Amino acid sequence: MIINSKNMTHRMLNEKIRSGVRNGDRKIILKNINGQRYIASGLKSEVNIKINGTAGNDLGSFMSGPKITVYGNAQDCIANTMNAGKIVIHGSVGDVLGYGMRGGKVFVRDDAGYRVGIHMKSYKEMIPIIVIGGSVGDFFAEYMAGGIIILLGLDDTKEIVGDFIGTGMHGGTVYIRGNINKNRLGREVDSVEFDDNDKKIVNEYLTEFCRDFNLNQKNLVNQKFTKFKALNSRPYGTIYAY
Amino acid sequence: MKTLTFPDFVINRDNEKCIQCEVCVRQCAFDAHTLDKETNKVETDIKKCVGCLRCATMCPTGALCVSEYSQKIRKNCNWNEKQLKELYKQAETGGVLLTGMGTDKDYKIIWDHILLDAAQVTNPSIDPLREPMELRTYLGSKPSKIDFRFDISDLKLKNLQKGILKTKLPPQLKIETPILFSAMSYGAISLNVCRALAQAAEECGIYYNTGEGGLHKDLYKYSKNTIVQVASGRFGVNPDYFEAAAAVEIKIGQGAKPGIGGHLPGEKVTEEISQTRMIPSGTDALSPAPHHDIYSIEDLSQLIYSLKEATEYKKPISVKVAAVHNIAAIASGIVRAGADIVAIDGIRGGTGAAPTRIRDNVGIPIELAIASVDSRLREEGIRNRASIIAAGGFRNSGDVVKAITLGADAVYIGTAALVAMGCHLCQKCYTGKCNWGIATQDPYLVKRLNPDIAARRLINLIKAWSHEIKEIMGGMGINAIESLRGNRLRLRGFDLHDNELKILDIKPAGESL
Ligand code: SF4
Ligand code: SF4
Numbered sequence: 001m002i003i004n005s006k007n008m009t010h011r012m013l014n015e016k017i018r019s020g021v022r023n024g025d026r027k028i029i030l031k032n033i034n035g036q037r038y039i040a041s042g043l044k045s046e047v048n049i050k051i052n053g054t055a056g057n058d059l060g061s062f063m064s065g066p067k068i069t070v071y072g073n074a075q076d077c078i079a080n081t082m083n084a085g086k087i088v089i090h091g092s093v094g095d096v097l098g099y100g101m102r103g104g105k106v107f108v109r110d111d112a113g114y115r116v117g118i119h120m121k122s123y124k125e126m127i128p129i130i131v132i133g134g135s136v137g138d139f140f141a142e143y144m145a146g147g148i149i150i151l152l153g154l155d156d157t158k159e160i161v162g163d164f165i166g167t168g169m170h171g172g173t174v175y176i177r178g179n180i181n182k183n184r185l186g187r188e189v190d191s192v193e194f195d196d197n198d199k200k201i202v203n204e205y206l207t208e209f210c211r212d213f214n215l216n217q218k219n220l221v222n223q224k225f226t227k228f229k230a231l232n233s234r235p236y237g238t239i240y241a242y
Numbered sequence: 243m244k245t246l247t248f249p250d251f252v253i254n255r256d257n258e259k260c261i262q263c264e265v266c267v268r269q270c271a272f273d274a275h276t277l278d279k280e281t282n283k284v285e286t287d288i289k290k291c292v293g294c295l296r297c298a299t300m301c302p303t304g305a306l307c308v309s310e311y312s313q314k315i316r317k318n319c320n321w322n323e324k325q326l327k328e329l330y331k332q333a334e335t336g337g338v339l340l341t342g343m344g345t346d347k348d349y350k351i352i353w354d355h356i357l358l359d360a361a362q363v364t365n366p367s368i369d370p371l372r373e374p375m376e377l378r379t380y381l382g383s384k385p386s387k388i389d390f391r392f393d394i395s396d397l398k399l400k401n402l403q404k405g406i407l408k409t410k411l412p413p414q415l416k417i418e419t420p421i422l423f424s425a426m427s428y429g430a431i432s433l434n435v436c437r438a439l440a441q442a443a444e445e446c447g448i449y450y451n452t453g454e455g456g457l458h459k460d461l462y463k464y465s466k467n468t469i470v471q472v473a474s475g476r477f478g479v480n481p482d483y484f485e486a487a488a489a490v491e492i493k494i495g496q497g498a499k500p501g502i503g504g505h506l507p508g509e510k511v512t513e514e515i516s517q518t519r520m521i522p523s524g525t526d527a528l529s530p531a532p533h534h535d536i537y538s539i540e541d542l543s544q545l546i547y548s549l550k551e552a553t554e555y556k557k558p559i560s561v562k563v564a565a566v567h568n569i570a571a572i573a574s575g576i577v578r579a580g581a582d583i584v585a586i587d588g589i590r591g592g593t594g595a596a597p598t599r600i601r602d603n604v605g606i607p608i609e610l611a612i613a614s615v616d617s618r619l620r621e622e623g624i625r626n627r628a629s630i631i632a633a634g635g636f637r638n639s640g641d642v643v644k645a646i647t648l649g650a651d652a653v654y655i656g657t658a659a660l661v662a663m664g665c666h667l668c669q670k671c672y673t674g675k676c677n678w679g680i681a682t683q684d685p686y687l688v689k690r691l692n693p694d695i696a697a698r699r700l701i702n703l704i705k706a707w708s709h710e711i712k713e714i715m716g717g718m719g720i721n722a723i724e725s726l727r728g729n730r731l732r733l734r735g736f737d738l739h740d741n742e743l744k745i746l747d748i749k750p751a752g753e754s755l
Contacts, residue, residue, distance in 0.1 A: 018554065037544065038547060038551040038552075041548050041552045044481040044482075058535075058544060062481060062552045064480055064481045077544070081476045096534060096535055099534050099535050100475070100476035100479070102476075102480070119476070121520075122521075123521055123522060124522075126520070142534075143530060145521070145528070146522070168530075170525075170528070233508075233526070234508055235526075236528070237507070238337075240339075240340050241331050241335040241337025241338060241339055241340065242337070
């Protein structure tokens with residue numbers, strides 16, 4: 001199904017998408033998307049959605065299952081509390097990417113704003129994955145409780161990451177390509193050894209990332225990554241008098 | 243370090259009555275009663291007593307009496323025993339003081355200074371036993387006008403009921419009596435308590451609220467009577483969770499701890515709680531103070547609409563906030579942001595765990611909050627756009643009637659519901675050792691509360707209060723709760739300051755119309 005989204009409100013658009021899904025459409029193409037919010041919010045389906053244009057805030061919030069590809073940029077709060085599925089963005093995204101995300105994957109070809117992966121969490125086999133090709137702003141992986149974030153910083157002319165990495169982090173894993181100066185880190189994180197198992201994990205998602213964006217993975221093989229973990233899984237464990 | 247603190251309670255065991263049955267030993271999770279293995283006698287350590295009265299209630303011979311500990315120290319109104327004990331505790335631990343339940347500070351309870359009217363001579367009162375009384379309430383956004391269509395061929399007076407509503411009404415929650423059970427999360431309370439609340443809500447035609455801890459699979463069957471919460475931790479929030487609910491509530495804050503988040507310590511995140519919250523067992527469940535996607539009214543609107551989209555505009559979206567100083571402006575913003583319901587929790591609202599200083603010092607009383615919010619929304623001409631649920635220490639049906647007369651659509655009760663199930667307000671909920679089987683996950687304690695019996699007690703409570711509400715309304719000559727709502731002419735203030743009367747917008751007792 002192809003939906004020409006020109007002048008369509010988010011409500012009309014989502015109604016069309018949902019009725020398509022109900023009718024058994026497995027491929028939906030959205031044309032002329034121009035900042036409409038909440039696309040596929042709460043959608044539970046295996047549908048494949050291709051978006052042409054700039055996707056608005058809260059793309060894929062709460063969703064469970066859809067695979068969304070954005071040919072363009074996306075705005076703030078993408079993949080908010082996302083449960084399962086995949087979002088692939090051929091461009092950059094705004095702030096607060098993947099807030100409270102519990103499962104699925106988000107791949108961003110270019111840059112992301114502040115507070116990427118904030119309070120992302122994992123549960124059993126549900127491990128959310130975010131891979132970012134470009135660079136990110138401050139408070140990267142803030143409050144992170146689970147899942148994996150990989151930051152590639154492929155554009156060497158840009159600063160790869162802002163300040164306060166992992167502030168309040170208490171779970172999950174962050175991999176950043178290259179060396180990161182310690183003064184960039186929040187108080188609750190530190191770098192730990194990047195071992196063979198980590199290499200396997202990073203390579204697995206890199207392969208998928210490069211395939212999705214048609215990049216040559218060869219340039220990335222054997223690059224050095226720094227791995228970050230929370231120092232304490234219970235940052236508030238000792239502040240109370242019982 | 244030797245503790246300098248002194249006990250809160252004394253336990254008197256009448257040795258003539260005591261039969262050494264050890265019931266008290268088994269009942270006390272705080273180990274105030276123990277069996278001395280050498281003498282084979284039951285011993286008591288009063289320092290451990292939290293005053294929950296479980297032992298005294300269960301003792302088969304009535305041998306136990308628990309009372310306040312009073313060592314006549316030099317009387318001092320500034321530095322009372324409570325202050326001393328708190329200072330000792332902090333000096334010994336260096337920790338932030340924690341507590342449970344609503345504040346116990348003796349703030350003026352304005353409900354007790356508001357008096358209701360009754361009909362005498364000039365308008366008749368109504369006997370609720372003989373005449374129909376309407377307590378049914380619809381919570382949700384109401385359109386500013388409604389259009390009907392009549393079947394023209396049928397337009398005789400007697401057929402007016404064939405009028406068809408043309409206006410599409412936003413989704414509503416229908417409640418048979420204007421009382422709902424407040425948000426209490428599985429984790430803070432046991433699953434048995436959740437079951438009792440859900441069962442009672444179903445039977446009474448009202449709603450219970452899951453709180454922010456997700457929805458246990460056993461409770462999905464009560465979905466028609468379930469309000470689910472989305473809080474900053476987003477625990478257990480997914481499309482199935484929304485599907486299993488009649489309404490979704492965004493929790494911004496709660497009366498017992500405005501402005502701060504919460505956390506369920508890892509010890510309490512058992513396997514089942516981990517499934518419900520969808521986080522690994524044993525990890526801390528942290529709810530940050532803010533929602534990371536909400537920094538303004540516009541952002542709140544974004545989350546409201548995100549949820550409306552996710553629920554296909556079929557379910558009302560509520561926003562719960564603590565009653566704070568600018569509550570009227572905040573509520574106006576919430577309504578304009580698109581909320582269908584605004585839930586406001588006053589300073590006396592309960593909690594499973596809160597820092598004592600926050601609980602006892604932050605927020606405003608719900609009485610003033612209801613009045614100022616209702617007035618503000620009316621002034622702005624947007625009162626119809628959202629319903630108001632008031633919360634925070636409703637003790638009886640009189641409080642409920644007064645809240646509705648001040649302008650609330652319904653009330654949330656939490657503490658009163660827990661007390662109905664056996665809570666004795668010992669304020670130790672945060673320890674997870676509730677002897678009444680309520681605020682605990684310890685299987686040994688949890689099974690003390692039988693969900694069917696607890697549900698029965700809740701149903702009785704709601705029935706009794708509803709009946710009392712009808713009685714009070716009948717006395718006022720009012721036969722529908724709709725005519726009571728915001729009818730502040732039927733209230734009088736007694737022993738209130740002028741500024742309180744002004745905010746409540748009620749006349750002082752003795753002043754006629
Ligand atoms: S429960 Fe009562 S009778 Fe039994 S040991 Fe305790 S005080 Fe004695
Ligand atoms: S729920 Fe239990 S622990 Fe909390 S105040 Fe009531 S009796 Fe005490």
